[in-house]
Amino acid sequence: MELSPYAQGGWRVLGDPRRFPRRPFAALLRAAFRSLLEDPQAALDDPDLKDIDPTVLKHCHAAAATCILEAGKQKADISAISTCLEDCKLDKERIEQFCTEYQKNKDALEILLGSIGRSPLHITDVSWRLEYQIKNNQLHKTYQPSYLVTLNVENSDSGSHPDVSFSCTMEQLQDLVGKLKDAAKSLERATQM
């Protein structure tokens, strides 16, 4: 696992107990994880960080965040992370602190990174309506059941998207459900392989 020179520079500062004593170091680690996984804004407000120069704080925060994201992206194990931080002259205790914090947040990080990216419109839910048509202004006595199906979809970029709605007869709905069941069966077989 490799970090850019900028990030490495930030870690070197983080590793220096004179520039970054114990409490601020722990606080910065927490802040870095929180800013990525929870709220990007509030993270650096920790009182333990108030004595650090803002420019330095920014540099170190960026370095920490870069390391977290890179480790998450590569699914790096502890030894890879440790090696990387050793190159930045961090002592064992600080490396262990980072790794512990990383392990705690690893799953959430993976989910976050996995959700970034382009994909086709994603179906999240379905609603349906059954109606019995009696007449319309062109034709009376139609007497036919009809389904209106609405698929709720989400766009990976913007979140919401107008739903996909369509009408169908009972036979068509049976066809649709049959095909979905084929897909599900095929999924089941694939997971058993």
Place this chain on the structure above:
Amino acid sequence: MLLVLSAEHRAHLGCLPRAGGAAVGELGRLALEQLRRGAAPRACEAAARKLDIGVDTIQHGVEGLTYLLTESSKLMISEIDFQDSIHVLGFSDELNKSLLQLYLDNRKEIRSILGELAPRLPSYHNLEWRLDVQLASRSLRQQIKPAVTMKLYLNQNEDQTAQVLQTDPATLLHLIQQLEQALGEMKTNHCRRIVRNMK
């Protein structure tokens, strides 16, 4: 339910007895072609020459017949009601019989043509699906993320659209469960009762 024919309609249809038996068949054919494909002035002219009747008369006759057939088909009136409705025109029994036959022979087709005029939402045509497993992306390596990618074909007003959609295994099972419930609804007593009573 009786069909109400306005004075204008009656006037249009009034040309039929004068035209004769063969003409009714010809005009009926023209009326149906008009319903299937739209107005055809050339065909009317040809018929006018063949039957030795004025083009205007032919035109009116076709219009009158078209209205008679479409309204009867739309309302799905019974044989008796149809006969009673045209009785006011005072035609011969033979002519009445021909008109009734014309109605009964073509009712189904006319209804299906009228059915296409109704307001419609995009309707289901077909679904193709594919099983995918995402292995990596720019932001995350070493993934195993199964997904079902689908292409939903819909028809709207003679255009066919295809939309690519994706879903995860859990949502797929949820979709199947929900739609199976929807299918099951038609078989419930409530729905059966409504269908039985609305005929």
